[in-house]
Amino acid sequence: MSDVKKFLYVNRKAPYGTIYALESLEVVLIGAAFDQDVSLAFLDDGVFQLTRDQNTDGIGVKNFSPTFRALGDYDVTRLYVEKESLDERGLTADDLQEIMYEDEDDDWAEKPAIRIVSRAEMTDIMAEQDVILSF
Amino acid sequence: MSTLHTVNKSPFVNRTLESCLNHCKDGDAVLMIEDGVYGGLGGTAVSAIVAEKAGSVSIHVLTPDMEARGLSADRLLDGITCVGYDGFVELVTKHDRTQAWL
């Protein structure tokens, strides 16, 4: 068996109302050191984690949304976002922050890490994994 | 290759069960545990969507959680199987991965 497993972090909860989104991101950052094949999935209320212009000054809680933009530095380059979940919440891709990574296999070209996928595609992505961590 | 999905939320509180069912592939299994067991009842607002999936996906309810809530097996939709914790373990080992719909 290969030493590299496919890990999927499934994010289905909105940020700030509960700690799950933040503590999920902490696992992703630590897990990056293990050289596994890592992807993130955002569906249901999880898509709210990626919205632009989050400002937590008024609630006195740390704004962790800029951390998503650093994921590329940790070689986490695939953030799958489910289109149906966006549609249901009145969101489009333009409502999400821009998250770029440098593709080492393509002369370090800057590419978007967010990939909008259909529900059927998300189902296929989930079914390809070795380990699914849900937050 | 197939997945065991676990659902522990009542379908009358949020849409977790619906989301889970929408992401199942043929041959997958769904196990309703904790408050998730209410999703297995017949004659409810969600019975139709569960029954619709019950053909292509095997659906199970954790008996101890059902009994704790005063539910008997005859209240369940046709085609739903009751399992104990030993059956839960068997489902985990039989399928290639477990996805918890928390």
Added chain:
Amino acid sequence: MKIGVVISEGPYTHEAADTAYNFVKAALTAGHEVPRVFFYHDGVNVSTRLSVPPQDERHIQNNWTDLAREHGIDLVVCIAAAQRRGILDRNEAERQGKDTDNIAEGFRISGLGQLIEMGIQTDRLVMFGD
């Protein structure tokens, strides 16, 4: 088969730690290995030795401590989540200038890397939470 378990919700408020306990016992009875249980989010609160539930109720922390001792299960509490919620071992209590530690026997505090390592080294990973 090697089965890894994650508990990500606190004891007593939520059934997760109970379901996980019953699941792990059944897995061991069936002859499977449960090398590690990882406690994350409010799940870290299972590990406090200062919990004193009423006599006629299950003692969730004691149950885990006993099961771990009997079957050699590595009970790992996430350090980042534990520090936020006031779960400390002796070293950490001293380092932070606190007057006591509160982690129960059989549990140890370590990093999130232990969760990833468990995912790599086990055949199945099962999560219990909210």
